[in-house]
Amino acid sequence: MAYVSIADRDHEIEHHDPQTFITKYIWSQDHKVIAIQYGLTAIFVGLIALALSVMMRLQLGFPDSFSFITPESYYQFVTMHGMIMVIYLLTALFLGGFGNYLIPLMCGSRDMVFPYMNMLSYWVYLLSVIILLISFFVPGGATGAGWTLYPPQAIAPGTPGIELGIILMLASLAVFIVAFTMGGLNYVTTVLQARCRGMTLMRLPLSVWGIFMATILGLLAFPALLVSAIMMLLDKTILTSFFMPAMISAGEQLSHTGGSPVLFQHLFWFFGHPEVYIVALPAFGIVSDILSTHARKNIFGYRMMVWAILAIGGLSFIVWAHHMYVSGMNPYFGFFFATTTLIIAVPTALKVYNWVLTLWQGNIHLRVPMLFAIGFIFTFIHGGLTGIFLGNVVVDLPLSDTYFVVAHFHMVMGVSPVLVVFGAIYHWFPKMTGKMYNETLGKWHFWMTFFGTYSIYLPMHYLGFLGVPRRYFSMGTTDFMPESAHTLNTSITISAIFVAVTQLIFLYNMIVSLRSGKKSDPNPWGAATLEWQTPDNPPKHGNWGHHLPEVHRWAYDYSVPGYPDDFIPQNVPASAEAPAGRDHGIHH
Amino acid sequence: MTITLIFLACIMVTVIGWLLRQTLNTQPWVSNEIDDAVSGKSLDTNSKAVGLATFLAVATSLFGLFISAYTLRMKMPDWNPLAEPDLLWINTGALVLASIAFQWTRGAAVKNNDNSVRIGLAISGALSVLFLGGQLLAWYQLQAVGDTMARNPANAFFYLLTAVHGLHMLGGLWVWARSAIKVWTGAPSEAVRVSVELCTVYWHFLLLVWAILFGMLLST
Numbered sequence: 001m002a003y004v005s006i007a008d009r010d011h012e013i014e015h016h017d018p019q020t021f022i023t024k025y026i027w028s029q030d031h032k033v034i035a036i037q038y039g040l041t042a043i044f045v046g047l048i049a050l051a052l053s054v055m056m057r058l059q060l061g062f063p064d065s066f067s068f069i070t071p072e073s074y075y076q077f078v079t080m081h082g083m084i085m086v087i088y089l090l091t092a093l094f095l096g097g098f099g100n101y102l103i104p105l106m107c108g109s110r111d112m113v114f115p116y117m118n119m120l121s122y123w124v125y126l127l128s129v130i131i132l133l134i135s136f137f138v139p140g141g142a143t144g145a146g147w148t149l150y151p152p153q154a155i156a157p158g159t160p161g162i163e164l165g166i167i168l169m170l171a172s173l174a175v176f177i178v179a180f181t182m183g184g185l186n187y188v189t190t191v192l193q194a195r196c197r198g199m200t201l202m203r204l205p206l207s208v209w210g211i212f213m214a215t216i217l218g219l220l221a222f223p224a225l226l227v228s229a230i231m232m233l234l235d236k237t238i239l240t241s242f243f244m245p246a247m248i249s250a251g252e253q254l255s256h257t258g259g260s261p262v263l264f265q266h267l268f269w270f271f272g273h274p275e276v277y278i279v280a281l282p283a284f285g286i287v288s289d290i291l292s293t294h295a296r297k298n299i300f301g302y303r304m305m306v307w308a309i310l311a312i313g314g315l316s317f318i319v320w321a322h323h324m325y326v327s328g329m330n331p332y333f334g335f336f337f338a339t340t341t342l343i344i345a346v347p348t349a350l351k352v353y354n355w356v357l358t359l360w361q362g363n364i365h366l367r368v369p370m371l372f373a374i375g376f377i378f379t380f381i382h383g384g385l386t387g388i389f390l391g392n393v394v395v396d397l398p399l400s401d402t403y404f405v406v407a408h409f410h411m412v413m414g415v416s417p418v419l420v421v422f423g424a425i426y427h428w429f430p431k432m433t434g435k436m437y438n439e440t441l442g443k444w445h446f447w448m449t450f451f452g453t454y455s456i457y458l459p460m461h462y463l464g465f466l467g468v469p470r471r472y473f474s475m476g477t478t479d480f481m482p483e484s485a486h487t488l489n490t491s492i493t494i495s496a497i498f499v500a501v502t503q504l505i506f507l508y509n510m511i512v513s514l515r516s517g518k519k520s521d522p523n524p525w526g527a528a529t530l531e532w533q534t535p536d537n538p539p540k541h542g543n544w545g546h547h548l549p550e551v552h553r554w555a556y557d558y559s560v561p562g563y564p565d566d567f568i569p570q571n572v573p574a575s576a577e578a579p580a581g582r583d584h585g586i587h588h
Numbered sequence: 589m590t591i592t593l594i595f596l597a598c599i600m601v602t603v604i605g606w607l608l609r610q611t612l613n614t615q616p617w618v619s620n621e622i623d624d625a626v627s628g629k630s631l632d633t634n635s636k637a638v639g640l641a642t643f644l645a646v647a648t649s650l651f652g653l654f655i656s657a658y659t660l661r662m663k664m665p666d667w668n669p670l671a672e673p674d675l676l677w678i679n680t681g682a683l684v685l686a687s688i689a690f691q692w693t694r695g696a697a698v699k700n701n702d703n704s705v706r707i708g709l710a711i712s713g714a715l716s717v718l719f720l721g722g723q724l725l726a727w728y729q730l731q732a733v734g735d736t737m738a739r740n741p742a743n744a745f746f747y748l749l750t751a752v753h754g755l756h757m758l759g760g761l762w763v764w765a766r767s768a769i770k771v772w773t774g775a776p777s778e779a780v781r782v783s784v785e786l787c788t789v790y791w792h793f794l795l796l797v798w799a800i801l802f803g804m805l806l807s808t
Contacts, residue, residue, distance in 0.1 A: 195628030202616040223650035240744040258666035554616040
């Protein structure tokens with residue numbers, strides 16, 4: 001074979017060390033550098049989206065007090081906040097960031113199997129982000145169609161940003177999908193083909209399982225978004241009628257003929273629902289590893305966890321229409337989708353039980369990553385339970401257009417994955433940078449974020465029950481909304497500003513620790529997975545020095561009876577255990 | 589959406605079924621020498637082949653979704669079936685021959701027959717370019733009789749589907765061009781064997797997709 005990918009090579013790795021600053025940090029093909037590029041870009045746009053949410057909350061908490069928030073700009077903030085958070089922050093950060101960083105290290109590979117394509121993936125992602133950000137500055141501004149971009153209003157007169165904003169949004173999504181596909185092909189192929197000796201699929205840490213399955217979902221689901229983006233782009237630019245019905249707008253007949261807006265909704269949610277799990281599955285995996293490591297106990301029900309990931313992945317493709325109960329559908333369809341939605345709660349609940357049972361009688365160390373992981377269990381249970389409400393057609397119909405839905409999806413796929421992002425950054429920061437952060441600040445960051453987000457979203461459920469409608473720029477005066485609802489809105493806004501400001505602690509901690517943090521131990525948490533066993537800290541290009549590791553055990557040998565340390569790294573042979581004759585049955 | 593679901597169900601059943609077989613009857617918490625000896629490759633093939641197979645799954649999902657959208661949109665009352673130009677039959681013939689030529693080139697590459705690989709790549713490339721040229725010509729023919737994209741959703745789908753299929757072929761031609769330039773400038777066929785093998789698979793896939801799309805366009 002003429003071509004041997006870098007991941008298959010064992011020796012002569014030093015010759016590949018890039019020498020100049022540009023090849024090392026800019027045009028880098030090292031998965032770790034690409035991961036950090038992805039991560040920093042995603043966090044950067046995430047901060048913009050955070051600022052946008054504060055602007056929205058300012059209007060909702062103190063209506064008509066700020067002249068720079070017009071109804072148009074409000075809808076632009078809503079749209080861009082949602083789109084950036086879901087796609088450009090969470091998807092990019094979990095898969096492009098953590099996927100890139102963790103897959104080769106946890107699998108014991110030197111790099112991704114197609115490093116050049118991996119580099120390209122980041123630069124194309126950056127291009128999509130730039131296109132997205134440009135849309136803020138074009139005439140008419142960014143699109144204000146809502147993050148779901150439903151036609152006809154997404155491109156019909158009256159919606160902000162129907163000139164260039166929507167075109168740039170759709171183009172940016174298409175470019176993002178190209179970037180994701182290039183990255184995704186790498187992640188799948190690397191997990192399948194470039195693991196080190198002894199690393200069976202069932203010895204992989206759950207982080208890799210979660211990222212792997214999420215990537216498969218992404219690869220199969222993002223085409224649906226691509227299809228809808230292309231077709232809407234054509235409806236907008238050359239006036240086809242894929243989605244646009246014949247309609248009269250402001251007294252004028254538009255040139256579109258009988259297109260189907262519901263077709264768009266099907267395509268969008270065919271992507272949109274798996275997208276929830278594209279974000280959730282990596283979070284599930286990472287949380288499992290953080291909990292196990294910091295509770296010094298093997299993960300409870302490893303195989304069941306893997307099967308649950310597979311089941312959730314498969315089921316996530318047949319629940320999409322539960323986002324469309326209010327669009328009108330055959331009642332039998334509604335029944336079908338309500339049933340599948342409730343079924344998907346079973347493997348998800350299994351995972352929650354297993355996390356809790358992992359903590360049970362563990363030797364829990366409440367370090368910063370662990371706090372975030374346990375916080376995730378709380379927020380995820382809350383968000384998940386309200387999901388069961390909304391999965392039922394009859395409950396969904398009255399609640400669908402209220403703040404209850406906003407509260408639900410922010411708990412389940414806003415706060416929960418973001419807590420995992422923070423937990424993961426705190427967990428792997430010593431490995432990525434070789435430095436330790438300030439743990440006290442990290443704990444402050446956790447508690448303020450955790451209570452702050454609860455004080456935002458718990459009251460929102462109540463507003464939803466009152467019938468306070470979401471999507472409205474201004475509530476006006478209505479009989480069904482008591483004065484207390486307005487007061488509550490003000491309080492939510494104050495909490496939101498509090499949480500946003502709290503994130504400065506995180507940024508400060510990361511930046512200062514990077515510059516002057518104390519040197520970290522190569523394996524500060526005593527973790528068993530491979531990334532903590534690298535010869536250098538942080539690992540160099542090629543990861544493993546001269547020899548690839550060999551794996552002799554699963555990723556969760558914590559507190560093994562009779563062994564002097566409370567963890568055994570995956571690359572320690574069975575013969576090296578002291579004393580011999582360990583009873584494997586005890587810990588499972 | 590049923591069509592996409594069937595496509596995806598097949599893909600997911602394969603993927604999940606295969607993964608389940610890796611995970612049943614294992615006790616990962618028990619260390620054993622059989623597992624220790626497992627190489628890090630799940631599939632006994634080139635990594636590029638796995639990459640291509642994954643990409644084909646993505647492309648299948650994409651085309652499946654387009655077909656689903658087509659069948660859903662077709663039911664709306666303003667749908668006016670398009671009379672496809674007969675030229676498409678000739679284009680289809682060119683694509684079939686390109687696929688056969690690739691298969692032949694692949695055989696030559698496996699046997700390390702340098703000369704045949706050079707000729708085979710030239711023929712398969714020429715036929716593919718012919719196919720793309722023919723598709724463009726079909727567009728011009730439609731434009732000439734006033735069947736523009738915005739005129740009717742059936743037209744719009746025709747242009748869209750042929751364009752997306754053509755773009756996929758352009759991607760394939762990029763890989764083809766790299767291999768062709770290599771062997772034409774004197775590299776042995778061994779240097780491009782993997783690429784030729786993967787191109788062959790990819791061209792068969794493009795033919796299959798085109799056959800399905802063409803059949804659907806003709807019958808509706």
